Amino acid sequence: MTIEQLHGKLISKEIKVEELVHQYYEKIEAKDKDISAYISLCKDNAMKNAVLIQERINQNKDITPLTGIPMAIKDNMCTKDSKTTCGSKMLENFEPPYNATVVEKLESSGSILLGKLNMDEFAMGGSTENSAFKKTKNPYDLSRVPGGSSGGSAACVAADMAVFTLGSDTGGSIRQPASFCGVVGLKPTYGTISRYGLVAFASSLDQIGPITKTVTDAGLVLNATAGKDKYDSTSSERNIADYNEYLKKDIKNIKLAVPRQYLASGISAEVKDSILNAINEYEKMGIVCEYVDLKLADYAIAAYYIISSAEASSNLARYDGIKYGYHSENYTNLIELYKNSRSEGFGAEVKRRIMLGTYALSSGYYDAYYKKALQVRTLIKNEFDKIFETYDGIIGPTAPTTAYKIGEKSEDPLEMYLGDVYTVSVNIAGLPAISIPCGFDSHHLPVGLQIIGKAFDERKILQIAYAYEQQSSFQGLIKEAK
Amino acid sequence: MEYEVVIGLEIHVELATETKIFCDCTTAFGGEVNTHCCPICTGMPGTLPVMNEKVVEYAIRAGIALNCEIAHFSKMDRKNYFYPDLPKAYQVSQFDLPLCKNGYVDIEVDGKIKRIGITRIHMEEDAGKLIHDQWGTGSLIDYNRCGVPLIEIVSEPDIRSAEEAKAYVEKVRSIIQYIGASDCKMQEGSLRADVNLSVRPIGQEKFGTRTEMKNLNSFKSILRAAEHEQRRQISEIEHGNIIVQETRRWDDTKGKSYSMRSKEEAHDYRYFPEPDLVPIELTDEQISKIRKELPELPEDRVNKYINDYQLPEYDAKLLTVSKNISDFFEQAVTSGANPKKASNYIMGDLMKLMNQYDDEAIPFDGDKLAKLISLVEAGTISQNIASKVLSMMYETRKDPAAIVKEENLAVVNDESALSEMIENIIAQHTKSVNDYLGGNTKAIGFLIGQVMQKSKGKGNPQMISRLLEEKLNKLK
Known part of the structure; x- marks a missing residue:
């Protein structure tokens, strides 16, 4: 219920x-x-x-x-x-x-x-x-x-x-x-x-x-x-x-936009059919549905994984085995305590993102990755804003x-x-x-x-x-x- | 070869806000360990910072008083590094868009005015404190200081001697105190300086390689550390060695510095904009409101002391170096003290006492000095006794009248008691008496001194000299 x-x-x-x-x-x-x-x-x-x-x-x-x-x-x-x-x-x-x-x-x-x-x-x-x-x-x-x-x-x-x-x-x-x-x-x-x-x-x-x-x-x-x-x-x-x-x-x-790029490649045929049916339903209700371009959609994943991993690498740094959370028993000094607590306490995907984010923020790479991703972020926002002027x-x-x-x-x-x-x-x-x-x-x-x-x-x-x-x-x- | 030293300073000042930069915890110094903290300042998972607006206001005040441009748009950034005293493993600070930049301050060394540029002032949070070795097995952490607001004032490399460095810190400290942004108590660590220093042959334009000495927390250690580092670098160069860019730790008790880490091992702080805080946007109106409400600066007081109180420039400048002293002086004057007399006591006896006790403030209010001066003016105590009373006031914080009474220090105006002392002195010092009677009138000074000593400094000097003259004249 x-x-x-x-x-x-x-x-x-x-x-x-x-x-x-x-x-x-x-x-x-x-x-x-x-x-x-x-x-x-x-x-x-x-x-x-x-x-x-x-x-x-x-x-x-x-x-x-x-x-x-x-x-x-x-x-x-x-x-x-x-x-x-x-x-x-x-x-x-x-x-x-x-x-x-x-x-x-x-x-x-x-x-x-x-x-x-x-x-x-x-x-x-x-x-x-x-x-x-x-x-x-x-x-x-x-x-x-x-x-x-x-x-x-x-x-x-x-x-x-x-x-x-x-x-x-x-x-x-x-x-x-x-x-x-x-x-x-x-x-x-x-x-x-x-x-x-x-x-x-x-x-x-x-x-x-x-x-x-x-x-x-x-x-x-x-x-x-x-x-x-x-x-x-x-x-x-x-x-x-x-x-x-x-x-x-x-x-x-109401006017709805359908990004062409969302129905192009990579989508399963059955999912696509269901979506096309839904669009059809909306049209039957008298709602205008029009295809639009969301050209930057291709860059969104790259920008997303850089920004989110960069922030995650910093947000998850606090889990160091000292104040709370997993604390490795296996260490002889502070650095080892950090390393072993984090190596043993985090799973593979989390470690992957921390490494990715740390790399993206490192001096010498910041401009190429993090800064670029922020620029892409602004462009994506603008592209959406543009669509919402009409839809x-x-x-x-x-x-x-x-x-x-x-x-x-x-x-x-x-x-x-x-x-x-x-x-x-x-x-x-x-x-x-x-x-x-x-x-x-x-x-x-x-x-x-x-x-x-x-x-x-x-x-x-x-x-x-x-x-x-x-x-x-x-x-x-x-x-x-x- | 003749060398020139080049110094730039970073001064960290704890701001005088009642609560921390991102939470409601108190900033009070001391307190039982880990009692001034909460989930936010200890960086518990899920917590978020919220900017204390008072911090921004104080930082803007500092920027205005140090002649900086105030940014209409600035933001906070994260500085990432692992250390147990930093519970989030990043410090929220400012990187590329500081709140204030391009300022300056004028200092005076050997009577010459020199302008020192201020590159920037930014806001950040303080870290906790490690407590080492007390239990033998390891270190413990006190998070009370975590999240106490700081500003970092970064100078241009315009300083050319250890004395200038000291004068610069003194001037900045005084200004920060005047605007009420911090008490700048160096003993409690609310003002700390990092000294960046290099040397180069005179005439060379290119800077030498610099070293950094962190967390110097007294004027003496700034002066000594800079002098020592200057000598060390020159000696290295003279011996054909090169200077390594590194952080050095100054040990003030040993009077030596030690290498801590070189640039190769330096941190990559991976700065990036703090996503949990919104940018700081300021309008002209907001900035000019703070400018208008800015408390009186030392220069304003110097002018007031010269023009309104008719003090010599020397007095006016010395009294205003420290806001504590200047406030004390103004209290004394407001309570009715003659400005020049108050100034003399402060510059003389009181500054001596402050040095002796290594104090940053006089432990009683200025109205007590005014009372002491009025006791002297009324003839209740002598000038000499006043000094004695002042040092007792310093120790006991008691009222001067109470001290005079308890210690029985009032001037002796009893003619018969003084006469008896004088007769004894005349009897004991026949040579001086004869000198006087023989026409050497100056000999009376010695005799007066003897009587004064006999009366333990309490005899009314006018009465002594009148009685002594009368008695000596009778012997003629």
């Missing part, structure tokens, strides 16, 4: 919060041994909170659309005194001394945290195979990946082991797993949701966002989590009361393929990186984008449609997504998941 539906039942007292939370833990018990979406559960706390929140409902006090709703978050958002691992051996036993702003906000909304979700180590990856702890399976086909890095968050919603989840998206980490798992994933404009307490991967690209069953639910979660935070200087002052404001507005005047949204595929087999790409990082081709430029330009289900391939695996909007225009992309969702047969797609 969706947030909307459950909210009705909770308010009418058709169901009690405790029962609902209990039901979800039963589902987790039954399904998660196969899916492995959760890293940790906080059942005692959740059951305790359920009683308190039921009290609120009984007194009709401080009720929000999320009150009493069971949810879960990616394990890179800090929860006070309870483990926040980032999917890494480095932080296996790390208990933050504070709550992330989103955790505080969700708590005050009255939603109930069930547990923390699996992810690629430090959010680096697109399959959740880089977790130091477990491989999450795709609920549609347990031999396949759920996507990543928020694979746990997407699989969890697809298998209905939480009503909604939060993921984080640095280069597609919310949208691509949402696409692979047939759920809705929204990456808001950079600065919409506070990053305070989100363990940083690439600070200028990271953004938290909801993974939900419906477009409406995504707007509801955004309402509860967005807003200026005095602890995050990059959070936006913009104050939008209701992100779902435009959902039911007339869609007729309300850009539509295309979220990922070039549907979910692939576990192990299929994990030996070839470059091929894995190419899977980010449609998502990274959105982060580079700081724009909002949503992935919604738009069909199945012949293996009955979901395909995702990506809708990109201009900065802080979440209301419009939600409107565009909602219009498609209402007429498509894919709403409630998740019922078919295992």
Whole structure:
């Protein structure tokens, strides 16, 4: 059931919060041994909170659309005194001394945290195979990946082991797993949701966002989590009361752009067909869809991997085995302690990015790589701005393929990186984008449609997504998941 | 061969903000280890910095007072390196777009004014402190200082002697104190200087290879380190050796410097823009508001002392070198002290005492000096006793009147007591008495001194000399 539906039942007292939370833990018990979406559960706390929140409902006090709703978050958002691992051996036993702003906000909304979700180590990856702890399976086909890095968050919603989840998206980490798992994933404009307490991967690209069953639910979660935070200087002052404001507005005047480059090479034929069908559906609604050029799309991946790895190399330098986290037992001096703690505590992909980023920032290479990437970033932004002068949204595929087999790409990082081709430029330009289900391939695996909007225009992309969702047969797609 | 020394200085100043640069923790010095810190300043995963606006304001004040251009657009950068006192493994600093640049300060050495260029002033965060060896097994870290705001003031290589280096630091320190941006307490490390020094044959235009000595925290060590390094480099060159570009550690107790690391081992700091902070954008209005509200600078006070208080230029300059002393002087004058008399006590007895105790400030307020002066003016104590009272005030911080009373230091105005002393002295010093009576009137000075000594300095000098003359004249 969706947030909307459950909210009705909770308010009418058709169901009690405790029962609902209990039901979800039963589902987790039954399904998660196969899916492995959760890293940790906080059942005692959740059951305790359920009683308190039921009290609120009984007194009709401080009720929000999320009150009493069971949810879960990616394990890179800090929860006070309870483990926040980032999917890494480095932080296996790390208990933050504070709550992330989103955790505080969700708590005050009255939603109930069930547990923390699996992810690629430090959010680096697109399959959740880089977790130091477990491989999450795709609920549609347990031999396949759920996507990543928020694979746990997407699989969890697809298998209905939480009503909604939060993921984080640095280069597609919310949208691509949402696409692979047939759920809705929204990456808001950079600065919409506070990053305070989100363990940083690439600070200028990271953004938290909801993974939900419906477009409406995504707007509801955004309402509860967005807003200026005095602890995050990059959070936006913009104050939008209701992100779902435009959902039911007339869609007729909307104009959509379809980048030719997104449907050219590298895309699977079946994904392409689903996208063309979706475009067709929009046209049937009377929406103008026109092909445009996004010429710099080719450079986006290179720029993305330089910028994100450079920032990561600095952000992850603090894991040195001294203050918290993994501490090697094998050292005789300070340098060895650093080297061995980091060599033993980090996985291969994280090390690869740290090396890449360190190299890109090194004196003598800075201008050729990092500085160049920043210039490309500006050009990509400009190119998007230009398109948004004429169009309300850009539509295309979220990922070039549907979910692939576990192990299929994990030996070839470059091929894995190419899977980010449609998502990274959105982060580079700081724009909002949503992935919604738009069909199945012949293996009955979901395909995702990506809708990109201009900065802080979440209301419009939600409107565009909602219009498609209402007429498509894919709403409630998740019922078919295992 | 004759050599010329070329010095450039980097001065680090801890700003006087109440809270740290990126969080709400206190900047207070001291405190139990690891009590002035939080998840943000200890760099816990997921935390973010938020710029303390007061830091920017103080840095702009420093820039204006040191005649810099203030940037309308500047940004923070990350300087990456591993060290246990740096919990994020990067220091947030400024690299290519500092807040202030192209300034200068005028210094005076041997009566000559010289202008020293200031390349730039940038903002950054301080690191924590390692505590070594106390437990034998390793080092511990105190993060209290982590995130305390600093400005780094970088000079041009315009300085040509150790004395100039010292004068430059004194001048910068004084200005920073005046504008209230820092207390600049060198003993507590709130002002530290790095000395970059090279030598070259006089007449040569090209700079020699420089070395850097870091974290000098007293004027004496700046002076000695620069003099020593100058001699060392000249001697190396004279012996046919070349100077290696390196960082050297100055050991002030041994009076020697040691090589720390050479340029080959130098860090690549991999600077890049700090993505967690937004750029600092300033309007003309914001800058000119800070300019207008800038506190009085030393030059302003020098002029005031000469014109309003009729002090000699020498006094005015000496009193204004340190803001502490200048503030003390102004308190004394405001409390009614005669400016020249207050100046004399400060330049004489009080500066001597400050040197003796190695203090950066006088441990009591200026109004107490005013009270002391009024005791002298009223004839309650003598000039000599005043000095004695002043040193007791310095030690005990007590009120001068209380000291005079407790120590029984008031002038003795008792005629009969003084007469008795005088008669004794006349009886003991017949030679001087005879000299006087024989026409050598100067001999009376010696006799007055003897009586004064007998009265332990407390006899009313006018009364002594009147009584003595009367008695001697009777003997004629």
